[in-house]
Amino acid sequence: MRVLLSTYGTRGDVEPLVTLAVRLRALGVEVRMCAPPDEEFAERLAGLGVGLVPVGPPVRELMRGTTLPSAADLSRYRTEMVETQFDVFPTAVDGCDALVAAGLAQIAARSVAEAAGIRYVYASYAAVHLPSPHHAPPPRPGWPEPEVNDNRTLWELDAHHVNAQFSETLNAHRAAIALPPVDNVRDHVFTDQPWLAADPVLGPWRETPGLDVVQTGAWSLADERPLPADLTTFLEAGTPPVYVGFGSLRPSKDIVRMAVEAIRAQGRRVLVSTGWADPDLVDGGDDCLATGEVNHQRLFGRVAAVVHHGGAGTTSTAARAGTPQVVIPLQLSDNPYWAGRVADLDIGAALDGPPPTIESLGRALRTALTPETQARAKALGSRIRTDGAAVAASLLVEALR
Structure with missing residues (x-):
């Protein structure tokens, strides 16, 4: 066959x-x-x-x-x-x-x-x-x-x-x-x-x-790859960071910069995925690490929230990990749909409207990081096939x- x-x-x-x-x-x-x-x-x-x-x-x-x-x-x-x-x-x-x-x-x-x-x-x-x-x-x-x-x-x-x-x-x-x-x-x-x-x-x-x-x-597929040593060291060096990644898409550098600033304003550390986009970090601070393509199945269970573009794979992997999400859809394909699903299920927040600002990102992060949202995300994760x-x-x- x-x-x-x-x-x-x-x-x-x-x-x-x-x-x-x-x-x-x-x-x-x-x-x-x-x-x-x-x-x-x-x-x-x-x-x-x-x-x-x-x-x-x-x-x-x-x-x-x-x-x-x-x-x-x-x-x-x-x-x-x-x-x-x-x-x-x-x-x-x-x-x-x-x-x-x-x-x-x-x-x-x-x-x-x-x-x-x-x-x-x-x-x-x-x-x-x-x-x-x-x-x-x-x-x-x-x-x-x-x-x-x-x-x-x-x-x-x-x-x-x-x-x-x-x-x-x-x-x-x-x-x-x-x-x-x-x-x-x-x-x-x-x-x-x-x-x-x-x-x-x-x-x-x-x-x-x-x-x-x-x-x-x-x-x-189940991904058994270990996380890189530098990433593991960063994860173990403090509280769980907030992940920012846009997959194969190339967002404007302003979006990455604003996301990093908004996350820091919440007192959180930041993990930025370069993906295909190669975004520049605001600086080389100890609270912020850039990483390449890594095992999201292992990683997402160790971060406080996942900020992403609304791709089907990223949305599903974060949901399976039981991790809250903040979706900034880039108005392509199914991005707005998955943003809406995250919002409808109350497992995070979606910025599917005017261009994001540091203030709107901050509000979305505060929603995603509440104990109530975290509990809903974890409960839904146990139901994903x-x-x-x-x-x-x-x-x-x-x-x-």
Whole structure:
């Protein structure tokens, strides 16, 4: 049995599929993965015995600045990605029994699976990406911001924008491989039975007509890596610090500076993750340490709070650790959704409004650091599932059998 997994994006997009690959291999399935050609992804997959099929440009190149590419550049990138997928996917899927795609960017995946006569599964990492009257679509950079508030209308407009971007290119390729055209590209990619790789407590799906969503739980591996010696020394040298990190995103230096200042104003020590962003610290004070990519599963249980951008992986890991969160969503993808979930569950605070200030960050930190918030975060952490990828792997293998 052989399965092709495919996604494109930062570590938060790739790592869940890596986890699914590990679980599938444990069931005797051969796995290969289409992913960006960044060195860290190639090394990660090689270390697990999963073949990488590189697709598209390195993601780090697209994430170099603190602002996104222009709308015109984003449109060009998206069209070029569809062309690349139709070039690469048919060979990558050769000999496979199924193709699992994660993310709306996987426009060509279902068509290639159709042409090959194999099973196709679409997976989302957050409920907000799937159409529902219970929430609005996530922000999609480069596309017009609608001026309506009705969720159904917003999803209709979202489908229109997806069609405007991809319909002509997709249907031209489908015609070339003797497949009929599709009139709703987004729903074609999603299917009517998508998988939701998110925890049902942290990010539940609300029943929606027309979609038979299979919620498996989040896909994450146990991380056994030890923390670096300098980080361990810092953690043991005083009270638990507040962690600040924005993953693969590049926030403005002002946000990092304000976060450090606001944390210090609460009398707390600070731990800043450089990630891909390489933020500058305000100074080299003994109460503030910069660290690179480390084991968040080990770290988050040892910090007082986690200040982050609202990525699915960071939100889930902090929740599992039972640690309060302060979310500063960067208005991308599912960031605002996870900020809202943290606020709704009262396991921290969200600054999803005007640009953050030292004062607003201070208020959010005071909320997150109260004993009541800490108790709620700890209680919720004990309810988070850890078997999502195993559930998904078993579902796929049983379906293929």
